[in-house]
Amino acid sequence: MAFSFNLGTPVNTALFLYILYSVQKIIFPPIPKPTSTPTEFKNGYSWMPKAHPPTVLFKIYTPKTLVPFNGIDGGRILLAINSIVFDVTQGRNFYGPNGMYGNFAGRDASRGMAKQSFDEEMLTPIDKPLDKCDDLRPDEIENMRGWIEHFSNKYIICGKLVENDSPEAASN
Numbered sequence: 001m002a003f004s005f006n007l008g009t010p011v012n013t014a015l016f017l018y019i020l021y022s023v024q025k026i027i028f029p030p031i032p033k034p035t036s037t038p039t040e041f042k043n044g045y046s047w048m049p050k051a052h053p054p055t056v057l058f059k060i061y062t063p064k065t066l067v068p069f070n071g072i073d074g075g076r077i078l079l080a081i082n083s084i085v086f087d088v089t090q091g092r093n094f095y096g097p098n099g100m101y102g103n104f105a106g107r108d109a110s111r112g113m114a115k116q117s118f119d120e121e122m123l124t125p126i127d128k129p130l131d132k133c134d135d136l137r138p139d140e141i142e143n144m145r146g147w148i149e150h151f152s153n154k155y156i157i158c159g160k161l162v163e164n165d166s167p168e169a170a171s172n
């Protein structure tokens with residue numbers, strides 16, 4: 001047979017030993033299983049973390065269910081632009097209670113982002129229908145899109161903002 005394996009040749013013996021060596025490394029990894037959770041990556045992982053890291057679920061939000069995510073309680077901070085809900089918790093310095101942009105936390109920030117303004121009237125009261133932003137100028141829409149791009153590159157999109165009475169919200 002053309003491919004018969006002959007252990008007698010030195011090359012095959014070397015290969016066979018190498019395979020043996022590799023297999024024993026898989027079965028008995030050289031990095032011992034740590035007794036406590038490691039805090040840094042060294043040579044490789046031969047262990048599983050105790051718990052799965054927290055995951056972010058894509059959810060449907062309404063103005064009313066978004067508002068608790070304003071970071072005042074030290075928890076997650078979310079905001080919406082053009083119905084896209086971003087998790088901006090990592091930007092707590094911007095959106096936390098003392099942050100320069102804290103007014104947008106837990107709210108639909110579309111108009112404020114479009115018009116580059118913190119004015120009170122930029123925020124639609126949470127019991128009112130969503131701001132359709134259909135009176136905005138093209139350059140304001142463009143500005144809002146710019147912010148969406150900035151946020152998409154920096155934060156996780158974690159949901160969609162719908163009307164308070166939307167059936168989508170009820171089924172969530």
Ligand code: HEM
Nearest residue numbers: 088091094100101112113114115116117118147150151154
């Ligand atoms: C006095 C005027 C302002 C100053 C000095 C200022 C300054 C800054 C600075 C230094 C940053 C950080 C940039 C970075 O590190 O990437 C920033 C980001 C930002 N600014 Fe302003 N800003 C001003 C006005 C505004 C206004 C009026 C808005 C209204 C929409 C606004 C919205 C934002 C947003 C959304 C970010 C991005 C924060 C993030 O990445 O999460 N800024 N600004």
